[in-house]
C-alpha cells in the first residue's frame with residue numbers, strides 16, 4: 001500500500017481526479033467502482049470540471065457504486081442514487097445504461113445481490129475501485145465483523161455509522177438502519193484501489209490501516225493483502241503516520 005499525503009483537501013481531490021482521468025484516458029472502457037460520502041465530493045467536482053473542458057470522455061466507461069441505503073427511495077435527497085446524479089452523473093457523459101447502483105429496496109435482496117455481482121463480472125470486473133473509509137474501518141458498508149469472503153449483500157448499519165451519517169439527515173431516527181453493499185471480496189477483486197481519507201476523525205483509522213493487524217474487526221485492513229492500493233490523505237489524517245517526504249509505503 002502506498003500512502004500519499006497532501007497539504008489539504010483541495011490538493012488531495014486534485015490528485016484523486018487526476019488518477020481517475022488518467023485511468024480513463026489509458027483505457028476508454030474503464031470500469032470504475034464509485035463511493036459516495038463527503039470524501040469524494042471534491043474529486044467528483046474536479047472530474048466534472050475536466051469533462052466540461054473537453055479533457056476526458058466517459059462514453060465507454062461503466063460504473064458500479066459501492067452501496068445504497070435500504071428503506072428510502074432512489075429520489076430521496078440522501079439516497080446514493082441522488083448523490084451520484086447531483087455530484088457526478090448529471091455533469092459528465094457516462095451513459096445511463098452504463099451506470100449501476102445497488103437498488104435499496106429489492107423484493108429479493110439475495111437475488112438482487114447475485115445479479116449485481118454478475119453484472120460486474122459481465123463488465124469484465126472493476127479496473128479502479130475508489131473508496132472512502134469509516135472511522136470504524138468500514139469500506140463500502142462492510143461493518144466490523146463482515147467476512148472477508150463476502151460478496152454484495154444486505155447489511156445492518158452500525159450505530160457509529162448511523163451517528164456519523166446523521167449529519168446529512170434531519171435526525172438520527174431518519175437515518176436508515178440497513179444498506180446494500182458490495183462485499184469485501186467484491187472490492188478486493190478490483191484490479192486497483194484508490195482510497196481517500198481526510199480530517200482528524202480519520203487519523204486513528206489511518207494508523208490501523210497502516211500498522212494494524214489484518215482482521216475483520218477492522219474491515220479496511222484487508223487492503224493490506226491487495227497488490228495495488230493507493231491511499232490519499234490530507235495532513236490532518238496523516239498525524240499518526242510516519243511519513244517520509246509525504247509518502248509511506250507499507
Ligand code: F6R
Nearest residue numbers: 035036037038039132133134140
Ligand atoms: C460510501 C461508503 C462509505 C464511506 C465512508 C466514509 O459509499 O461506501 O464507506 O466511504 O462512510 O464516508 P465519508 O467520506 O463521508 O467520511
